[in-house]
Amino acid sequence: MTLNFIDITAFIVFILLVIFVSVYLSRKEETSEDYFLAGRSLSWWVIGLSLIASNISTEHFIGQAGQGFKGTVGLAIASYEWIAAIALVIVAFFFLPRFLKSGIYTMPEYLGKRYDTPTRTFMSVMMLVFYIGVTMATVLYAGAFTLHTIFDIPLHYGVWTIGLIAGAYTVYGGLMAVVWSDVIQGSVLLLGGLIVTLLGFKAVGGIEEFVKLSEGRLHTILPADHPELPWTAVLIGGMWIPNLFYWGLNQFITQRTLGAKSVIEGQKGILFGATIKLIIPFIVIFPGIIAFELYGDDINNPDAAFPILITKLLPSGLIGILLAALFGATMSTLDSLLNSAATIFTVDIYKPFINPKANSKKEIKIGRIATLIFTVLACIWAPVLTSFEGGLYLFIQLYWGFVQPGILAAFLLGMLFKKIHGKAAFTGMLLNIPVYGILLWLLPNIAFLHHMMISFIAIVIWMLAYSYMFPSKTTRHIEITNIKTEKLPRLVKIWGMAIVVATLGLYILFF
Template sequence: LGGLLTTVLAFREIGGWGPFVEAAGDKLHTVLPLNHPEMPWLAVFVGGLWIPNLFYWGLNQFITQRTLAAGSLSQAQRGIFLAAGIKLLIPFIIVFPGIIAAELYAGQIEIADQAYPVLIRELLPAGLTGIMFAALFGAVMSSLDSMLNSAATIFTIDLYQRFRAPDASQQRLVKVGRVATAVLVVIGCLWAPLVAAAGSVFQYIQMFWGFISPGIVAAFAFGMLSPRTPPLAAKGGMLLGVPVYGLLLWRFPDVAFLHHMAITFIAIALFMGLVTRLAPGEPREMARGTTGVNLTPAPGARLWAAAVVVGAAGLYVFFW
């Protein structure tokens, strides 16, 4: 609601939709030139943009853990549809106000990440300003909490318990998880100045994901589509993605990082395909009906899924 209020006030300040479109210019277009440094059209429709999207919303632990915690398949699907519907509002409550802020308060904005806070400070009255900043802080803390929980869980369960203390008690694992969380917070604080020096925090984060997202997407894709892909292929592919992506960033810094992601994904897929061909594993069977969870789909699940797809496609067509 706060985001919608900010959008309404921002449009009133700039004079409505017509002046906004005139001032925004090419910022409203989703189809940008092939040599665009950030979002070339090839990457948007058939290239690298699919990789971070599939990774973040479908394979990222601190996102998917919320869905996996659902009591049934129906609850999980309804939660996803609700989140997807809200996601379709992002252009209206985040992107448009940011563009308006850049037009109205360009002299007060030094980096892109300051646009929305400046807009809130200038447009909202004192009481609402405090509420909005509190909401933003809460959203950031919620995401940070999920990330730290996921990272600490991976370290505690997949590394510490597996390789160091297989027989560790639950109390011991909880203590190790807390220590891991504290260490991660300290590392994050020490790393923050480097992120700030990079310019846009959002852009930096998206670029950094490229070191791991192509490998994870490829591993899941082969795991679902090829029952004979051995674990070695997935592990090797994820390790291979780090130097390949880093080399592309170093050798071709002027090329959009989404292209680097796509090339890295292709390299990993070729590697995994070769390993699967030369050293195939034993065929795997999917376990069914062993979790005790009600797997009955939500009523109208396909209809809601189609509505989300049509809504997303409609945004691209409208802002072509």
């Protein structure tokens, strides 16, 4: 890809602007609550944009656009966004109030309060292993691949460049730096995606001509025997497990909702993010389909569809800014991962086991050191992913299945049933590893989402049976903090219902 001087300048200036604003606005962190949870002062619109910016990475604007270009899945890939919208509504009304009222910093901390220390520690360790070994490394490699595609920078240089830049402002500013970098980069990325889509419609001859040329790519429901996204797994099966885990129990995402100034502010932020989720397929997948219609004969690699569409449709300067935002999306995801991993290490491992008397200054120092160490580890590990033949997307989805069903079962059953105890939760999460692994081995030809659902059901049965056959003599209750309890506004209720109705409407429209 050839960029002119204006595009390169715009790219560099935008990245520097993001770093400056993030560092400047986070310069006054004094307590651990300031550093890890932005002083619990985040407004709804900041939370919503940060949620989406942390979620959106190269996987979306490169991978999902590529799926639209290929056509084997087409618009059905939008289920990852639209099922997420309903999952976010569930998180807003069911999960978030419980988390904020318990006063927790981390998701493992909640398990510690509900169950016991071993359960909390097990989740903490597993989260750190998977954040560093799977998600961080994947994001780093994907971002480096984007840099290599745009500027022909060697992959290992790209990995360390992204890691050190994102690590530096995360070390300095904590969650406040993370969310403001997310707000800037996410806003520009969403606006840029919208512009590309509108210009694409114009280039292809209008929306009606686009639909006419799409040749069956605009269907969301695929056959039950589809190897990747069978409708059974999407609508009533395994897709709900990674979505409820990712949006409700994943420290990397939930940390900004835990930083909300109130329960209602957090709920509005989540619903704002869910609303944006409904729009994302139109500005990510549609451009991939448009690229096929306009330049299908000239594009050999489907993952190049979105970058090529940018260079063909956008004017100089705007190309550089949008590519910078695309690169920045990688940094937004990485900085969120680094900050959440450092929070888990400090709150759930360092303070309980190494230094229980640590004050806020010590916790901030440890959090910064942990962030730096995790950055280096992820940069070292990222190049190893080049040897994974299944591709980055399969890598990240496949391996999270070893922990997601068990963790979701532990949280859900702990909230719904008082008799579920720590030993049942701990052994259930531990059981997830062999059960999921055996399913992958015995049933390699079915969608991984089915493996996740079977694992989840098996773990739920185990936890219920264990708890009722071997009941605990003591019951643990989660204490409510001094967070003010507010009556849920009617507007918030209507907003949540409207998102569910809109999602169902989109599935009907693109059936």
